[in-house]
Amino acid sequence: MEKIFKHKADSEVLISQLMLPNNSNFSGKIHGGFILSLMDQIAFACASKHSGNYCVTASVNTVDFLSPIEVGELVTLKASINYVGSSSMEVGIRVDSENIRTGERKHCNSSYFIMVAKDEFGHTTKIPGIVLESDDDIRRFLKSVKRQEQKSAKKNQMSEINFHSQEYLDQLKDYNVKIL
Ligand code: GDP
Secondary structure, X not given: OOOOEEEHHHOOEEEEEEOOXXXXXXXXXXXXXXXXXXXXXXXXXHHHHHHXXXXXXXXXXXXXXXXXXXXXOEEEEEEEEEEEOOOEEEEEEEEEEEOOOOOOEEXXXXXXXXXXXXXXXXXXXXXXXXXXXXXHHHHHHHHHHHHHHHHHHHHHHHHOOOOOOHHHHHHHHHOOOOOO
């Protein structure tokens, strides 16, 4: 069967949403959890469009909230496929917000979601390849490969550690903890 390759533009998704008071905490800043939920939705939409199947979130790369979002700002989330494997893909998301009155924009966070395609029976299923058209596409694909390698290296490294050894217990002495 001939392999299918899709263009990134076919699955790119953009969401713009005005931040309402019911999504804020007591000091008028938008809850991080609300932004995370928008990010999960856009990752799902982007991955599902690319794969032609519904997808599930397998993992989320660190989300650092770079600057707080205020009530009344217009938040824009942009998502595109950075990497595809045989059934999993990485969706990159960039979140920016804009002050409506001043037009000032700020970068709020960027994150990378690994999504897996499922067929109608809930089984993991194959996805199309991706066409890399620009230097940015190539950079993002290779950065995704690196992120995944670093993640599995870290996982293996941690699995070999005996956290009960005196050496590791000693490392905790400067932290705000008490060991019973
Ligand atoms: P980068 O990953 O180093 O390029 O960091 P950025 O913060 O610029 O972007 C994070 C991710 O958001 C990227 O990896 C892309 O997947 C996605 N992204 C960034 N800019 C755009 C855009 O203009 N449109 C779309 N659809 N996605 C974007």
